[in-house]
Amino acid sequence: MRRNRLIGLVLTALIVVGISLAGCRVQERGPGGAQTALEVKRTEFMMDTVVTITAYGEAAPAAVEEALAEMARIADLMSAEDPGSEVGRLNAAAGQQPVVLSADTYELLALAQHYAELTDGAFDVTVRPLVELWGIGKKNEYVPDKARIAKAQALVNWRDLVLDPDTRTAYLKRPGMGVDLGGAAKGYAADRARQILAERGVESALIDAGGNIWALGRHPEGKPWRIGIKNPRPDHGGSVLAIVTSEDDTLVTSGDYERYFIKGGVRYHHIFNPRTGEPARASMAVTIIAKNSAQADILSTAVFVLGPDKGLALVEGLKDVGCVLVTPNEEIIMTPSAKQKVEIVREEGVASDTRR
Amino acid sequence: MTRGDKVVLGAVVVLALAVFGYQGMRFRLMPPAQEAQVVVEVKGEVVETHPLKDLKAGGQWQVKGPLGYSVYEGGDNRVRMVSSPCPDKVCVKRGWISASGEAIICVPNQVVIHVEGHQEDEEGPDALTQ
């Protein structure tokens, strides 16, 4: 009798432990979506856009302040518009002398050069002359004539940006050249912010650097994050293209809808093909899902320029990187690793002849 | 039903009405958290919020930023920037937004208009990459 009771007790204990282990991933919400975690949300203008950090937990308030301050520091270093920034000084010294850089700027330029080589110049950090010429998103945006494009394009060549790791200097070989980290700095700043939040003990946070997302950890309720990908043509199928189920991922999108103007029925946007000197035409939008936001930022631009075939081939060769690409015909193409995380939510019935 | 029961029922009704009335005076402006809200921020500070459905077509609202007044309008459960004192008009070109997490951002005038949804809405994403 006593033995039976003992066996019963042990069995019950086993069942209890088993069930609680099986059940512990399932969490529900209380009334009003009640959350136990403290939420901190801060927004700041920097890097020509808006940065919002939403972080959860006791460590959040101090960590968010520190992360934003770090992002502002990175922004000040890397602004191409500000002649006093490191990038500004580097551009001003083009054709004259090498410029000593901070570890941050140097590291990011080195990463940019790595991908320039890997993509054979589809991503080119010396794209500044084209950005300045077209002035897209600025007051003076216009379609320049062929001669001016050719002249600016001749000044774009990543091979003429020389980095020296020993002296930590960068040198632009020809006058008139310029570096533009617009396609990488937001990602780098988000990486720094993520690192600071994680080091300060934040386990759950969303960093939104102008549409570059770092989804740190999991949702405070223990489930994965759900990150939407913006539909590049919201008139066709709603404003959200797809939902990415994400755990500790960064998502960066480059799209022709971010900064653009339309002239003569043609859309001129801010992502240039260094080969043609004009806005790249091979894609409509590219989202990279990765574990490093600077890399994702660079890759989203590179894949956008390369287009579906070469672009996806490039991404598939990289570890921990997935890609969702929208072609100019509004078809959606994904890498196999992305397919596991991405659910298309665009309402179908999309017209295919909607090039703009 | 005993007399005690009737007293209980009456008391609960009275209590509910009393709290309701108190809230009616005190929190008249605080809507239930479920509705999609249009949040307008200037320099990172929230200056206005409206339930999205309350922005009726035909109406226009303005908000003052460092450069001047940004004007927005609603209708059909969406909102867009109509005019802005900024040089680039990126915010006006952004067009309509309606989904939770979408935002119209005017950097020069430091105005952000975004839609915050539905705390209970399982459909809406936590963030939007764009």
Add this chain to the structure above:
Amino acid sequence: MEVKTRKLLHLSFLVAAGTALHIFEGMLPALSVLPGAKLGLANLVNLIALSFYGAGSAWWVVILRVFLGSLLGGTLLTTTFFLSSAGALGSMLVMIISYSGGRGPFSLMGVSVLGAVAHNLSQLLMATVLIQRLGIFFYLPYLLAFALPTGYFVGLTATYVGRYFPAKNGEWKKPVTKGVSSRALNT
């Protein structure tokens, strides 16, 4: 069967039924207009335990039910768990006091409504502690309005159930069922 064994058996049945009702309620789609509103079905077994076996047994039933229900529902030690514990315990406390062994001024319906109200109040208090925001009390009047009919019908059900349970040879405590005429119960 021994009286003691029978009591144990019945209480176990009540815990099991309560657990099932607890989980069943958790599976019902939440009212999006009124988060936290519940039918309070699990309160049925609390009422039965209270009216037949008294406060001590009722405490056991409610504690075991919340624990098992949360365990099987996968909500143990989550926000939901704390909310339902607060609700269930607060509600039981008020019901025990108002029932006072059947000598109180209320029928099971009144006790049940009071329990439902206490359930809502303690949940809102717990939620306020958890999220540190008073805004939740916005829902109070609506929850109270909801608690009236649900509490009443749960109490009525408990009364009927009590009537149909066999009460023989003093093995059951005779439940006190005020307020419902025996005629109504016989039909």
